[in-house]
Amino acid sequence: MNALVAVPVIVPLIGTSLTVLTAPWRWAQRVVSLLALSINVVVSIVLLMSVDDDEMLVMQAGGWKVPLGISLVVDRLSAVMLVVSSLMLVSVLVYAIGQGAEESRYAGFNPAYLVLSAGVSASFVTGDLFNLFVAFEMMLVASYVLLTLGGRPGQVRSGMSYVVISLVASTFFITALALIYSATGTVNMAELSQRIPELSDGVRTGFSLLFILVFGIKAGLFPLFFWLPDSYPTAPGAITAVFAGLLTKVGVYAIIRSQTLLFPPDSQQGAFLLVLAGFTMVVGVLGAIAQDDLRRMLSFHIISHIGYMIFGLALFSLAGVAGAVFYVVHHIVVKTALFLVAGLVERRAGSDRLSRVGGLVRSAPVIAVLFALPALSIVGIPPFSGFVGKFALVGAGIESDEWAMVAVSLLVSALTMYVMVRIWAGVFWGEPEDPAITAWMASDDSRVPHLMTASTTAVVAMSVALMVFAGPVYGYAQRTAEDLLAPDRYVDIVIGDEG
Amino acid sequence: MSVLLAFAAAFLFASGTYLLLQRRLSRILIGVGLIGHGSNIMLLISGTGSGIAPIIGTGDPADFSDPLPHALALTSIVITFGVTAFLLALAYRSWRITHDDVVEDDVEDRYIARRRDRDQMIVEEELAEREQARDEDRP
Numbered sequence: 001m002n003a004l005v006a007v008p009v010i011v012p013l014i015g016t017s018l019t020v021l022t023a024p025w026r027w028a029q030r031v032v033s034l035l036a037l038s039i040n041v042v043v044s045i046v047l048l049m050s051v052d053d054d055e056m057l058v059m060q061a062g063g064w065k066v067p068l069g070i071s072l073v074v075d076r077l078s079a080v081m082l083v084v085s086s087l088m089l090v091s092v093l094v095y096a097i098g099q100g101a102e103e104s105r106y107a108g109f110n111p112a113y114l115v116l117s118a119g120v121s122a123s124f125v126t127g128d129l130f131n132l133f134v135a136f137e138m139m140l141v142a143s144y145v146l147l148t149l150g151g152r153p154g155q156v157r158s159g160m161s162y163v164v165i166s167l168v169a170s171t172f173f174i175t176a177l178a179l180i181y182s183a184t185g186t187v188n189m190a191e192l193s194q195r196i197p198e199l200s201d202g203v204r205t206g207f208s209l210l211f212i213l214v215f216g217i218k219a220g221l222f223p224l225f226f227w228l229p230d231s232y233p234t235a236p237g238a239i240t241a242v243f244a245g246l247l248t249k250v251g252v253y254a255i256i257r258s259q260t261l262l263f264p265p266d267s268q269q270g271a272f273l274l275v276l277a278g279f280t281m282v283v284g285v286l287g288a289i290a291q292d293d294l295r296r297m298l299s300f301h302i303i304s305h306i307g308y309m310i311f312g313l314a315l316f317s318l319a320g321v322a323g324a325v326f327y328v329v330h331h332i333v334v335k336t337a338l339f340l341v342a343g344l345v346e347r348r349a350g351s352d353r354l355s356r357v358g359g360l361v362r363s364a365p366v367i368a369v370l371f372a373l374p375a376l377s378i379v380g381i382p383p384f385s386g387f388v389g390k391f392a393l394v395g396a397g398i399e400s401d402e403w404a405m406v407a408v409s410l411l412v413s414a415l416t417m418y419v420m421v422r423i424w425a426g427v428f429w430g431e432p433e434d435p436a437i438t439a440w441m442a443s444d445d446s447r448v449p450h451l452m453t454a455s456t457t458a459v460v461a462m463s464v465a466l467m468v469f470a471g472p473v474y475g476y477a478q479r480t481a482e483d484l485l486a487p488d489r490y491v492d493i494v495i496g497d498e499g
Numbered sequence: 500m501s502v503l504l505a506f507a508a509a510f511l512f513a514s515g516t517y518l519l520l521q522r523r524l525s526r527i528l529i530g531v532g533l534i535g536h537g538s539n540i541m542l543l544i545s546g547t548g549s550g551i552a553p554i555i556g557t558g559d560p561a562d563f564s565d566p567l568p569h570a571l572a573l574t575s576i577v578i579t580f581g582v583t584a585f586l587l588a589l590a591y592r593s594w595r596i597t598h599d600d601v602v603e604d605d606v607e608d609r610y611i612a613r614r615r616d617r618d619q620m621i622v623e624e625e626l627a628e629r630e631q632a633r634d635e636d637r638p
Contacts, residue, residue, distance in 0.1 A: 130571055137578045144585055156593045160524070163586050167531050168519070170582075171538045174575050178541035181568065185547075290611055 001050060005059040005072045007043045008082055008121035011036050016114040023107040030097055033110045037090045037117060044082040051079045052476065056483075058127070058494050066188055066495050071127035073190075073494055076480040077325065078124045081253055084329050085124070087462060088245050088336045089117045091455045095340055096238035098451025099347070102149050103238070109149060116142035116242070123250050127494055129180070129187040132254065133173050136218070140166050143247060147235045154234045162231035169217040176210045183207075189261055190494035193487055197264045204267040211258045212269060212276075219251030221310065222280035225303045229287060232302075233295040237343035240295060244302050245336035249328055252309050256324065259313065260484040273314035274405055281307030281412040288419045294342045294352035294427065297419060298335070304412060305331050305378070311409060312393050315400045321481035323392035326474050330377070330385040333463045337374040340456040341367060345427055347448050350440035354426030357437055361428040366453060368428050373460050375420040377467070380413050385466040388474060504544045511537030524590050524600040531586070535579040542572040 015036030022028035051057060056075040060066070074082070093113060096103040103109045119139025126132050144166075148159035181187055183203060184195040196204060213224070220228045228248070232240050259268050284304025291297040309331070312324025342352055344367045349357040361368045377384035380391075390413060397406040432438045440446055466473060483489065511533045518530030550564030551557065594600055 134574065141582060148589060151592055153596045156589060156596060160589055160593060163589065164527060164531060167582055168534065171534045174538040175541050178538065178545040182545035
């Protein structure tokens, strides 16, 4: 059972080498990639079930014991992240195949996509801080390639700033690792959890802030979010959905993991993170209001919702962390769905500018429904999963007497509603404002391939399933929060393991 | 020795940061490279200090230098190397497209900024008209 832990990392990497070998035959690449990602889904679900009834799974790579080898650990948080991310990766790959754009034009798409999925899984299962850096790099290098696939001028320009900012973040990460190794003599997270409390107060706080800085750049926290809305919208359609759904959430995962596991309660940056979370929410949603391009609006909107997750974490209470975990899961699914719908709109209407497109509710009612469900969910209208997440977070905020943050989060929800209404009014109501759009929509090119609609429907169905099964999922999130707030068990199992 | 290396790292970080803040892509690239070297030096000196090569059978394990930082630094050098190569290819592409290595503004940002100017203009015109209307109403 413990050996299964490595599968979500190894299978996509084997898939990568096979897709490189089968580069001349696109069908073979597709079979290999779909197979590899489907194996990931199955294995992740098996891991989730076994972790939830039993205990966390630990594997020491190569059989080397803790201080020497690299530990791979799956606990409840890792398992749920693995399941959601692998489901999204499969659906988006199907969408990309249906789209017939970058995926069929470039032989490099499938290998890079598989490296990305290996990197995402590796970030979730690793129990070693340096290995987390390597996993981040795997994911980022693949994302550079996917972002600039095609090499159009806009992509090169924004790809440039994305690569430079990520590289600077990685260098900070290495520096943080060097400092932490010289202070404690280990980079294993379980051992760090034992040794960091022995450090002096100032040093601990310094490390805690340094990690918030490093992971905050990846997660798009205020004031480090500026690169995100600039670079995401230029990526090829399907890729933006993966970036939006997964990459920022890997940063959030790393913040949750490092704050809860590595630092004892007295050096967790609760108050500081609360302020950051508030600004992140407000600035993100105000940025979204100002935009005219659908994908840029949604990109700014990601930032705003990262604020909610950090708000939940920053309370460091059971209800807060449980709310944050639930919100991460909900947001990955819903955001991916919204970006996939943005791709459908662009295909059907030939543009995704609010000032040009219009009237899709009559000309493409299916797309309108597919947009409406996740949009209502992200706003937090009951009974959708966004309501459950926001209700949990606001409840946790009230319990901890953080009234200012409760007010901010409710205000931001109202503004989110405004953003979604603007999109609905601009894209789905009225008539196309631009004659070129009307001409495009009459032509055959505007037909949306069935595979694209089908995979979007699948992701929207998953978001609806999150609403239907909100009770069990929230129960799982609560058990996850209990584990996270009592890291001793994690440490005992990782270090005590004889594997 | 460590002190000297620490100063070297500090110097690399400082000059790298300066270069990173420039508008020219070629300078940014060199800046990123320098900061990368600085952090690799930090990794190298994070171990327990100097010693003999840590190979079993060559001496007393107590005299070994700490091998882990070397392994970490090596990994990070390889990764930085790969990413820098990619960045250079991207910079070359950018030069082929624009024949210039100045980092450009975001087009969408400019569009939004222009919209703000336009709104401002509309407001000013409106105010001027009202002013005029009021002047005419006056006896």
